[in-house]
Amino acid sequence: MATKPAPRVVKVAAAQLGPNQKAVSRASILDRMLKLMDEAAAQGVKILAYPELALTTFFPVHYLADEDEIASYFEPTSAADPYAVLSSPHAKPLVDKANALGIDFYIGFAERWTGEDGKTTDYNTCIYYSVAAKNGVGKYRKVHLPGTKEPLPNPKAFQQLEKKYFTPGDLGFPAFRAPGLIDGALKAEDVGQEANSVAKGDPIMGMLICNDRRWPEAWRPYGLQGAELVIEGYNTTAWAPQYDGTPEEQQKLAEFHHRLSCQAGSYQNALWSINVAKCGIENEQGLIAGSMIIDPLGRVVAESKTMDDELIVATIDLSMCQSQRGRVFNFEKHRRLEHYGMILDQVGLQEIPLLSRAS
Amino acid sequence: MATKPAPRVVKVAAAQLGPNQKAVSRASILDRMLKLMDEAAAQGVKILAYPELALTTFFPVHYLADEDEIASYFEPTSAADPYAVLSSPHAKPLVDKANALGIDFYIGFAERWTGEDGKTTDYNTCIYYSVAAKNGVGKYRKVHLPGTKEPLPNPKAFQQLEKKYFTPGDLGFPAFRAPGLIDGALKAEDVGQEANSVAKGDPIMGMLICNDRRWPEAWRPYGLQGAELVIEGYNTTAWAPQYDGTPEEQQKLAEFHHRLSCQAGSYQNALWSINVAKCGIENEQGLIAGSMIIDPLGRVVAESKTMDDELIVATIDLSMCQSQRGRVFNFEKHRRLEHYGMILDQVGLQEIPLLSRAS
Numbered sequence: 001m002a003t004k005p006a007p008r009v010v011k012v013a014a015a016q017l018g019p020n021q022k023a024v025s026r027a028s029i030l031d032r033m034l035k036l037m038d039e040a041a042a043q044g045v046k047i048l049a050y051p052e053l054a055l056t057t058f059f060p061v062h063y064l065a066d067e068d069e070i071a072s073y074f075e076p077t078s079a080a081d082p083y084a085v086l087s088s089p090h091a092k093p094l095v096d097k098a099n100a101l102g103i104d105f106y107i108g109f110a111e112r113w114t115g116e117d118g119k120t121t122d123y124n125t126c127i128y129y130s131v132a133a134k135n136g137v138g139k140y141r142k143v144h145l146p147g148t149k150e151p152l153p154n155p156k157a158f159q160q161l162e163k164k165y166f167t168p169g170d171l172g173f174p175a176f177r178a179p180g181l182i183d184g185a186l187k188a189e190d191v192g193q194e195a196n197s198v199a200k201g202d203p204i205m206g207m208l209i210c211n212d213r214r215w216p217e218a219w220r221p222y223g224l225q226g227a228e229l230v231i232e233g234y235n236t237t238a239w240a241p242q243y244d245g246t247p248e249e250q251q252k253l254a255e256f257h258h259r260l261s262c263q264a265g266s267y268q269n270a271l272w273s274i275n276v277a278k279c280g281i282e283n284e285q286g287l288i289a290g291s292m293i294i295d296p297l298g299r300v301v302a303e304s305k306t307m308d309d310e311l312i313v314a315t316i317d318l319s320m321c322q323s324q325r326g327r328v329f330n331f332e333k334h335r336r337l338e339h340y341g342m343i344l345d346q347v348g349l350q351e352i353p354l355l356s357r358a359s
Numbered sequence: 360m361a362t363k364p365a366p367r368v369v370k371v372a373a374a375q376l377g378p379n380q381k382a383v384s385r386a387s388i389l390d391r392m393l394k395l396m397d398e399a400a401a402q403g404v405k406i407l408a409y410p411e412l413a414l415t416t417f418f419p420v421h422y423l424a425d426e427d428e429i430a431s432y433f434e435p436t437s438a439a440d441p442y443a444v445l446s447s448p449h450a451k452p453l454v455d456k457a458n459a460l461g462i463d464f465y466i467g468f469a470e471r472w473t474g475e476d477g478k479t480t481d482y483n484t485c486i487y488y489s490v491a492a493k494n495g496v497g498k499y500r501k502v503h504l505p506g507t508k509e510p511l512p513n514p515k516a517f518q519q520l521e522k523k524y525f526t527p528g529d530l531g532f533p534a535f536r537a538p539g540l541i542d543g544a545l546k547a548e549d550v551g552q553e554a555n556s557v558a559k560g561d562p563i564m565g566m567l568i569c570n571d572r573r574w575p576e577a578w579r580p581y582g583l584q585g586a587e588l589v590i591e592g593y594n595t596t597a598w599a600p601q602y603d604g605t606p607e608e609q610q611k612l613a614e615f616h617h618r619l620s621c622q623a624g625s626y627q628n629a630l631w632s633i634n635v636a637k638c639g640i641e642n643e644q645g646l647i648a649g650s651m652i653i654d655p656l657g658r659v660v661a662e663s664k665t666m667d668d669e670l671i672v673a674t675i676d677l678s679m680c681q682s683q684r685g686r687v688f689n690f691e692k693h694r695r696l697e698h699y700g701m702i703l704d705q706v707g708l709q710e711i712p713l714l715s716r717a718s
Contacts, residue, residue: 146687168695175711176711177711177715204710217694217698220702221698224702225711253656261623264623268623328505329573339528339576339580343579343703344703347691348692349584349684
């Protein structure tokens, strides 16, 4: 029997948010977020996760024609300052409090990026703010944008227009290390002495946003990079007039698919995940709750109970990832790349011909 | 709202098997299997699934040195007759009854293959027998072999030696069409007139074996080929002395992981699956049950209740796959190959360097 790896313990939390109605002020949203950070600090939390598009209402469910209104939901960033959102008045109070309390945080927001050529591109983005680094140390742009580019013609239809408002993420699935969280972790100056020493460095983190969690192709790159914790914020529609079933049935199904996807992603990649909702009835549209912290065996260890602002907390041991990685999910021993080619060879479904028999 | 696709209905069943003790005769195992086929016919079943290595005991959990004993568990096949197992006395009675009753079946067995060069290779294999074709129309060899090549030194350890007894499958994940099941399905002679007409032809099928179900890379190729039904047989250890927890805790966890993997594979690829166990206490080793039929939304529609021989039946509509494929899992619209490269670029975990920050 293998000896247990040394524990790598950190206290984490999901800051589930209730609805951000269109009519309310940005300041009042920020106040609720700050209050949850205070609660987290009181419990000794070191990593706090806010949802996708946490600073505003979930505007992609509306067809908006007014460019000024659209712009009001975005935070500017640029090649010169990729984490500019952290100095925006819409987020700076979070940074100040995080520094005062010693809490790292993940936050989702709409990003209007100005590249080196001066052109702007809009993304559905999240960043990880590190107190030890006094800056963002991780950025991710949503790869799997759901919905359509054009609004559905049916006037009663529920709209999901992320493909209209955002460009698919261009950063891939970049894992990163978050400093200052684990006592005795190897540091930058140790590089070269004990580089890549398995799970002795700072925690390896990954980030996803909402619909990404349904795609195994989004989780696997983090597993392959050794991520120990993936954070994922979401706004997930509970029902829509064009779907089958009563609103209650639809909501139950949406919750089931959310849970199934997050548990499978964690289990199959042997990593912790924090999954955090914006939820409740927002601008008359229901969003599911179900924020949860999941262990590397796919088990839910903490789960929200309300459809409103709520903190869920867990003390997690990152070293748990290592046991699974030595056994069932030892990728090196068990993965067979020679048979996975189709995953990269074709984008869409290519139904096999009518006359197809194996030899 | 899209109009509903035309129904494609077929009645299917899982023939869960209780333990096949080492000491019992092959004939007595076959008798139990034939009895389950009779039960299935009485209920109008058209597709019946037997487990992995259904014809014998689950020998890979034993370290065997006697080559004759090992050979006794295998069925010979060859390049000249890839489905030779069907004429073996160990399986022919199943074929005869299947023809008499009009039931296709999936069955797992240990395959000793003689290639064109006369060399033999051993695989953990399954085939799909089609009554309409009067032959096998699909063959799959297990890609993800669990366990180790060498026995574990700890004399109390539970052994899992599939890597010793078998070579990883060399056929990839080949979908195929099963003829004669759907009234009015386009046939071979229609090829060229309406080739690849979505879901108007014979059902598109895929096959997996046991540990494959934990790997999203195994399900996705079937989803990409338009598979509507994946069949998967398994022998899954309920507990082992070298694992954490009481036998009861371990069994509960093993059942949870089984369920999670099968439900996620079905949901994320929008297809039906039949998952069928050999189970119970076999040669003092516990195997989980939990045979289940799962719909393209990931929901369990039928599930075994015992740890013994048991038939579970469901009438399934293959056209259900099409709704999900037009929406959440429209691969063409949502998959982003440019970010999936790592899945094919590296086999194993490559932990990122100690100093890794995103830009």
